[in-house]
Amino acid sequence: MPGESVVLAAPDKFRSSASAREVAHAMAAGARRAGRPAVELPLADGGEGLLDVLGGEVRESVVTGPLGEPVRARWAVLADPADRGEPVAVIEMARASGLELAGGAAANDPEAATTAGTGELVAAAVAAGLRRIIVGCGGSATTDGGSGALEALRGVDLRGVDLVVACDVTTGFLDAAKVFSPQKGADAAAVARLTARLAALAADYQRDFGVDVARLERGGAAGGLAGGLAARGGRLVGGFDVVAGLLGLDDQLARADLVVTGEGRLDPTSFEGKVVGGVLARAAGRVRALVVAGDVVPEARALLPAGVRAISLVERAGRQAALADTCRLVEQVVAEQCAR
Numbered sequence: 001m002p003g004e005s006v007v008l009a010a011p012d013k014f015r016s017s018a019s020a021r022e023v024a025h026a027m028a029a030g031a032r033r034a035g036r037p038a039v040e041l042p043l044a045d046g047g048e049g050l051l052d053v054l055g056g057e058v059r060e061s062v063v064t065g066p067l068g069e070p071v072r073a074r075w076a077v078l079a080d081p082a083d084r085g086e087p088v089a090v091i092e093m094a095r096a097s098g099l100e101l102a103g104g105a106a107a108n109d110p111e112a113a114t115t116a117g118t119g120e121l122v123a124a125a126v127a128a129g130l131r132r133i134i135v136g137c138g139g140s141a142t143t144d145g146g147s148g149a150l151e152a153l154r155g156v157d158l159r160g161v162d163l164v165v166a167c168d169v170t171t172g173f174l175d176a177a178k179v180f181s182p183q184k185g186a187d188a189a190a191v192a193r194l195t196a197r198l199a200a201l202a203a204d205y206q207r208d209f210g211v212d213v214a215r216l217e218r219g220g221a222a223g224g225l226a227g228g229l230a231a232r233g234g235r236l237v238g239g240f241d242v243v244a245g246l247l248g249l250d251d252q253l254a255r256a257d258l259v260v261t262g263e264g265r266l267d268p269t270s271f272e273g274k275v276v277g278g279v280l281a282r283a284a285g286r287v288r289a290l291v292v293a294g295d296v297v298p299e300a301r302a303l304l305p306a307g308v309r310a311i312s313l314v315e316r317a318g319r320q321a322a323l324a325d326t327c328r329l330v331e332q333v334v335a336e337q338c339a340r
Helices: 020-033 050-054 116-127 147-152 173-184 188-209 221-231 239-247 249-254 275-283 313-317 319-324 326-339
Strands: 006-009 038-040 057-064 070-078 088-092 132-137 162-167 235-238 256-261 288-293 309-312
Touching: 006 020, 006 326, 020 038, 020 050, 020 256, 020 326, 050 070, 050 088, 050 132, 050 239, 057 116, 070 116, 088 116, 116 132, 116 147, 132 221, 132 239, 147 221, 162 221, 162 239, 173 188, 173 221, 188 221, 221 235, 235 239, 239 249, 239 275, 249 256, 249 275, 256 275, 256 326, 275 288, 288 326, 309 313, 309 326, 313 319, 313 326, 319 326
Parallel strands: 006 038, 006 256, 088 132, 132 162, 162 235, 256 288, 288 309
Antiparallel strands: 057 070, 070 088
């Protein structure tokens, strides 16, 4: 049967050590060492790494960075995506409004950080004639509820634009500060102020646009950017599902008899809209699956489907080696498992 013995390498990035593309290549190399044909399909969940896995024609715009400085932000146009023939603009908000651009949590100003640059990228895509736009929410420096982005979009006609907001979390709009802003440098007092600001914004959005963002699942993604874009007509969707559709994951699973997925840290949140959980759910009952992760927390093992094994690089080689030599270890593990 054609494709019967193909190994599908479908990982997320290993944060701080390897991109999804690099990990997929290592997984495929391991399968081939064991004499198995392999297909590389790096994935993302809407956060950082979205542009890397989707590819497309790269464009660049100078926009307002998270702390107000100009930054050169890349975005892309997919001319012929797998799920529909219509061209689609892909924007990764972290490229314009990301925590890394702000210098990390220690250098960030969590109350001043703005999503204006992300809104400017959306405006650039509309000006370029794109009527289908995907905004990946993740890796933000911001908790501005999308107010900066909406200000940048003031006067931009979004009628007829399919604005897809790809979210990697399900957090609500009013909980965004409590859940995420401490990771962006906010202390307890700042969290309280940011939460109050989000509540005020939710009331403003209800009044101005007739959208109750406080009731939207995923509205708190990227510090509430998702909710803000929803107020302007954006559709909040699971980022993994968007990527899986664009890249034809289901068709690739149909041609494989083993799928190998993974990420830097497998924990319970990995099964809440993230790549690993999404791949395992789609593979269930169809394709054998293996997880290779940088680290695996004990609670995550209990959430694995029956028969799925998760291998930890930290347990195998130690934390330092897992971070410094990720791809070699991944290749070695997959080669061993495919040879069994």
